[in-house]
Amino acid sequence: MSQFALNECLLLASSDATANPLAAPIDLALWTLVVFLGLMFVLGKYAWKPIIEGLNAREKGIADNIESAARAQEEAxxxxxxxxxxxxxxxxxxxxxxxxxxxxxxxxxEKLMAEANEEANRTRQKALADVEAAKSAAVRELAESSVDSAVSLASNIVGRSLKKEDHAKLIEESVKRFAGS
Amino acid sequence: MLNVDDHNHEAKDPDHHGDDHAQADQDHGHDDHSHAEADLNETAHVGHDSHAESGKLTMAEQFQANMNKHLSVGHLMSHVQDSYYFDCPQALGFSFEDEHGHEHNGIEIPSITGFTKETPMIGTAEKPIFIGRLSKFMVLELVAAVLLTVVFVWLAKKIKSGDRPKGAIWNLLESFVVYIKDEVVKPAVGEHDYLRFLPFLLTMFFFILALNLLGMLPYLGAATGSLAVTAVLASVTFAVVCGSGIQKMGFAGFLKAQVPAMDLPPLMKMFLLPLMFVIEIFGLFVKHGVLAIRLFANMLAGHLVLAVFVGFFGVLAGTLAFYPVAPIVLLGSVAFSAMELFVAVLQAYVFTFLAALFIGSAQHAH
Known part of the structure; x- marks a missing residue:
């Protein structure tokens, strides 16, 4: 591999005169200028302008949509x-x-219960009163009849008729006695 | 890109190489430019001597001859620099004879004007100033411009329709445009008047990107690898920066705005201000000069490295080393092509981003 002389090769190569990396031919420069300016004009008019307008319109549309969506959400x-x-x-x-x-x-x-209670009470009271009244009436009647019979019996036995005052006095006494018994 | 096919052609029949040596030498002469001829003749002599002795080239001699052919600066540069023909696969059978009587594999660009390098429009054959003939890079620029016009007028129609973006191409292009608009130009120039510069900067980005990407296609070339092209693009940027600055602040105001405002004692100010003014104005030119050189140097260097990679195939051709080494070279050139693809986008972005920054700083006082 000693014959494989890289250095020599590079030396040979570097003497090559065509290779000028800084070469800047004027015609290429002018052509570039014309093509670039032309491209800028054409694209500016037929591409960038409508593209930017379209993008802005879309941006605005999206912003509007978001806003109305937010409003709808708020309402909801x-x-x-x-x-x-x-x-x-x-x-x-x-x-x-x-x-x-x-x-x-x-x-x-509550009301029903109270009314019912009252009614029951009243019925009971009335029944009691009735019983009381009947009892006293019966007692009286019994006393009167027993006095009468006693008087008539006695007058029959005694043979004389009692005076009116004696009669009343006798009833009173017998009622007392009856009640006391 | 590089003409791989002629290397492969040689690689395919390494056994015949020794017998065809004289023929191969002749090919060298034809294939290379006239200036490389002297070197090649020398190699041919070496070849003939050993041929006479052994009847066959040694591996080292074969390497040497191949190196001189495929890795000479002239040969490498011929692939990355501007020319008046397009390389094409040898198998297609296109070849032409140039003014020197040399045969080239490729398709010559017809000279519409009738001017040639030997009979330039302005200048002499020894020092041609303005040749006035359509070159490869000019054609590629035209192709890029037409492609961009077709693509972006289509995109404009789509966007104008108000539909949602559909499909890969629409989304891809739109995301590029929106990125340049919202992430590069708007923050760099300022919300107030960035829209005025958007057409210029968008055109700049996509023009550079298209030229860079065309350079990635085999048999074409990167026009941005020529200083003439990048210098013009940087000059246009310079004109826009100065023009917009002067429009905004007036000529004197623009010059004054170049010097940063400082709180200094009057005596110091009197001494320092002129000095700073000179430095800043110088810096203004340098900034734009660097803009041109960065793009040009990146593209030229990247494509030269690619040319060297693929040139290795030619160096290996006809030797046994071809079989083990070629796959490595192939992988290397694929990997480097991928990186070049990245660089193509990156450099277009960097150029546009810096141009936007310069415009932005010209709009506002320091």
């Missing part, structure tokens, strides 16, 4: 809130209704 949220409030109100109302109904029922029950 507020109506949901209102609905929820309404629901909560209805719930409370229902609870109040139930509570009211319950208390009404309780009151009605």
């Amino acid at each position: 949220a507020s109506s949901l809130k209102a609905y929820e409030a309404k629901m909560a109100g209805a719930h409370d109302e229902a609870a109040a209704l139930i509570a009211e109904a319950r208390s009404d029922a309780a009151a009605a029950k």
Whole structure:
């Protein structure tokens, strides 16, 4: 590989005169200028302008869409809130209704019970009074009849008729005696 | 890009090479430019001597001859620099004879004007100033311009329709445009008047990108690898920077704005301000000069390295080393091509980004 002389080769190569990396031919430069300016004009008019307009329009459209979506969301949220409030109100109302109904029922029950009690009491009192009255009437009647019979028996036995005063006095005494027994 | 086929052609029949040596030498002469001829003749002599002695080239001699042919600066540069013909695969059978009577594989660009390098429009045959003939890079620029016009007028029509972006091409192009618009130009130039410069900077980006990418196609070339092209693009940028600055602040205002405002004692100011003014104005020119050189040097160097890689095939041709080394060279050139693809986009971006920064700084005082 000693004959493989890279250095020599490079030396040979570097003497090559065509290779001028800084070569800048004027015609290529002018051509570049014309092509670039022409391209800029054509693209500016038929490409960049409509592209930028289109992009801006789309950007605006997207921004508008987002805004209206946000607005719709806000509206939805507020109506949901209102609905929820309404629901909560209805719930409370229902609870109040139930509570009211319950208390009404309780009151009605109370009232009915009281009335029934009263009625029962009254019936009992009346029955007691009736019994009392009947008892005293019976006692009186018994006393009167027994006095009468006793008087008639006695007058029959005694043979004389008692005076009116003696008669009343006798009844009184026998009633007392009867009641005391 | 490089003319790989003629190397492969040789590589395919290495056994015949020794017998065809004289023929091969002749090919060298034809294939290379006239200036490389002297070197080649020398090699031919070496070849003939050993041929006479052994009847066959040694491997080292074969390497030497191949190196002189395929890795000479003249040969490599002929692939990356501007020329008046397009390379094409040898198998297609296109060849032409240039003014010197040399035969080239490729398609010559017809001279419409009638001017040639030997009879230039301005200048002499020894020192041609303005040749006035359509060259490869000029054709490629025209192709790039037409392609860009077709593609972006189509895109404009699509975007204007108001539809949502559909399909890979539409999305790809649009994302490029939107990126340059929103991420490069708007922050660099400023929200207020970036729209005025957008057409210029978009055209700049896509023109450079198209030229760079055309350079990645085999048998074409990167026009951005020529200083003439990048110098013009940088000069246009310079004109836009100065023009917009002067339009905004007036000529004196623009010059004044080049010097940063400083709080200094009056005596110091009197001494320092002129000095800084000179430096800043010099810097203004240098900035744009570097803009041209960065793009040109990146593209030229990248394509030269690619040329060397592929040139290795030619060096290896006709030797036993071809079989083990060629796959490595192939992988290397594929990997480097991938990097060049990245560089093609990166350099277009860097040029546009810096141009936008320069425009932005010309709009606002330091």
